[in-house]
Amino acid sequence: MRHLLRGAVLAMALAIVTACAVGPHYRRPQFDATASYKEQDGWKPSEPGEAGSSGPWWRIFNDEALDELERQIDISNENVKAAAAAFEEAQALVSQARAGFWPLVSATGSRQRTVMGSAPPHTTNRAGVAANWDLDIWGQIRRSTESRRASAQASAAALAAARLSAQAALASDYFELRAQDQLQTLLSDIVAAQERSLKIAENRYRVGVAAKADVVSAQTQLLSSQAQQVNAKIQRAVLEHAIAVLLGQQPAAFSVQAATMRSDVPTVPPGLPSTLLERRPDIAEAERRVAAANAQIGVARSAFFPSLTLSGSDDYTGGTLAKLIRTSNRVWSFGPALAQTVFDGGLRRAQAAQARAAYELSVDTYRQTVLAGFEQVEDELVTLRVLEQQASIEDAAVKAAREAENLTLNQYKAGTVPYSSVIAAQTTRLNTEETALTVLVDRLTASVAMIEAVGGGWNASQLR
Structure with a gap:
């Protein structure tokens, strides 16, 4: 012995x-980022800190109902659980590779x-x-372990990306659902105003100062708004079902109580383009795939060298x-x-070429992922900037439309304008209020998309 x-x-x-x-x-693929984002000029965020710098990113919206829903993502979302299982599998493969050292x-x-x-x-x-x-004289096991470790880190980044995507989708659906609640309130107000207009038209018709056509026109307009009010319930139900699925629940057993919609839009700064490479989990995942593919080149090349095995028995x-x-x-x-393999018909050479091609593919995928990340940030910046300008105009338009409706209705009471003017004023007010609501929800979802675009407070240093 x-x-x-x-x-x-x-x-x-x-x-x-x-x-x-x-x-x-x-060596990490080089990517020269610009000094700043083009679309950031003329726009300022409402929140000075980065997303996630002081807790979960959705806390900037200060919405308890949203906070309660978001906390369930890690527990119940099936896509997140699948990504977590894939990460555990990748960690087990690392342990398998390390066993080759012994x-x-x-x-x-x-x-x-x-x-x-x-x-x-x-x-x-x-x-x-x-x-x-x-x-492991030529490093085959070491390179294989290196590749497995990088793949496990890529799976960890993929888990973070799946979690962020589910959180962002939930927040967007939530704000759209709240917009439907606000639309119901708006339509209820419109219906109430049109009911009052109908009574005015009926009273004027009874005393002989208005035509029957005014009453019929008022009834038609009221029925149209009531139909729109009923139809609006469809989209709210669809959004509620989508939220249930995001939380891993059956739609039949889930509901969200109606509530008022916030009128302000919290936003976060995008940071510098150079930091985006470390802040987006999808970019980190692509970069770790490059590292894994690079190590596989070493695994393929080690096959050209003889293998040495020690054997013993007692x-x-x-x-x-x-x-x-x-x-x-x-x-x-x-x-x-x-x-030592003497002849293999070109197998090892083909395997080495395959490993090199897979590496080049991963590099190209990484660069495309980085470009897509920059594109998303620029898109959300211009969206937030333009919608902010449009919102101020729409608010003024809503105020003017409401005033015009009141003035037109008073003029109709005085008999100076036909009822068609009342219809036009009320229709303008409804359209203007709906447009302002659409702009508000678009701003909120764009704010969520911006947070997702800059990583939601995640950082590549969290990879292990």
Whole structure:
């Protein structure tokens, strides 16, 4: 046994001295980001801090109902749970790769009773231990472990991306649902105003100062608004169902109580373009895929070099179990084995070319992911800036439309304008209020999209 241990120690020292990892050392693909975003000029965020700098990013909206829903994403969302399972699988693959650094040791034991012809029975006892150790001289195991580790980090980033995507989708659906609640309130107000207009038209018709057509026109307009009020319930129900699915619940067992909609739009700064590479989980995932593909080049190249394996065994064979462990019953062996593929029909060369092509593909995918990230930030910046300007105009338009409605209705009471003017004024007010509501919800969803575009407070330093 001392010979085995001495040989193993000598082989380990030899492997440590001579070992080298073939293949290129990883360097992150270079990407020169611009100094600032083009669409940021003329726009200021309402929140000075970055998203997620002081807690979950959705807290900037200061909405308890939204906060309660968002906390359920990690627990119930099926896509997030699937991404978490994929991450656990990737971590297990890292452990599998690391196991290759260690020798494989097995123990055996047997007892056999043999009868040959008329000879008396013979009992044979065997016990032993055997070991095989693939020495990682050319770095195949190290590169494989490096690749698995980078893939696990990519899975961690993919989990963060899935979580952020689900959170953003939930927030967007939530604000659109609140917009439907606000639309119901608006339509109820419009219907009430039109009911009052109908009574005025009926009273004027009864005293003979208005035509029957005024009453019919008022009834038609009221019925149209009531129909729109009923139809608006469809979209709210659809959004409520979507939120239920995001939370991993059946729509039949889920509901969101109606509530008023906020009128302000919190926004966050986009930061510098150069920091986006570290803040978006999808970019970090793509970069880690590049690192994994780079390590696979080393794995492919190591196949061109001979493999060295140390094998050893120590066995005892005897007829008596009590006297089995004796020198006279011992048979041991130890030695290296060198293997080199002489001809493979170009297989290794093709595998190396495949690894290099896969690396180039991952680099191109990474660069495209970065460009898409910059595009999304620029898109949300221009959206927020333009919608903010439009919102101020729409607010003034709503105020003017309400005043015009009141003035026109008073003029109709005085008999100076026809009822068609009242209809036009009320229709203008409804359209203007709906447009202002649409702009508000678009601003809120754009704010959510901006937070998602800059990573939602995530950072690549969280990868492990």
